[in-house]
Amino acid sequence: MTDQNLRMLAGRCLCGAVHYVVADEFRYAANCHCTDCRRVTGAAFKPFAGIERTKFTVTGGADHLHIFGEENAHDARCGKCGSFLYSAVRDGAYVHVALGALADEPTIRPGEHIFVGSKAPWFAITDDLPQYWAHVADGPPINR
Ligand SMILES: [Zn+2]
Numbered sequence: 001m002t003d004q005n006l007r008m009l010a011g012r013c014l015c016g017a018v019h020y021v022v023a024d025e026f027r028y029a030a031n032c033h034c035t036d037c038r039r040v041t042g043a044a045f046k047p048f049a050g051i052e053r054t055k056f057t058v059t060g061g062a063d064h065l066h067i068f069g070e071e072n073a074h075d076a077r078c079g080k081c082g083s084f085l086y087s088a089v090r091d092g093a094y095v096h097v098a099l100g101a102l103a104d105e106p107t108i109r110p111g112e113h114i115f116v117g118s119k120a121p122w123f124a125i126t127d128d129l130p131q132y133w134a135h136v137a138d139g140p141p142i143n144r
């Protein structure tokens, strides 16, 4: 089948205790270099994609989720293995799915680097995507 509207993507944590599905209808995707995302992932940046929360469902192991924060603003990890899975954002209306935990390939690709003003000095961006100092809405790309 080729109907993109029906396509669902699966994802899971490292140990497999938590499984989720999300519609392949992400509204945006980016690589975030802010210090919060660097710390929460332990990585140079966080590749994530945003979608309405109603299009994201934890299908297994919800009782294993470890929620850091409040109902409408939190980071969610597997409580057994610690994998970072997603964040509830924008007053709970959206989730930001950490793309690294997806098992299936999404149609969308991260379209820009954001918060490059906070980028780790030891990491070099080597692609040609637009680079924003902070949020996209805060100003034009700094590499164009
Ligand atoms: Zn796990």
Ligand SMILES: [Zn+2]
Residues within 6 Å of the ligand: 032, 033, 034, 035, 036, 037, 038, 046, 115
């Ligand atoms: Zn960030």
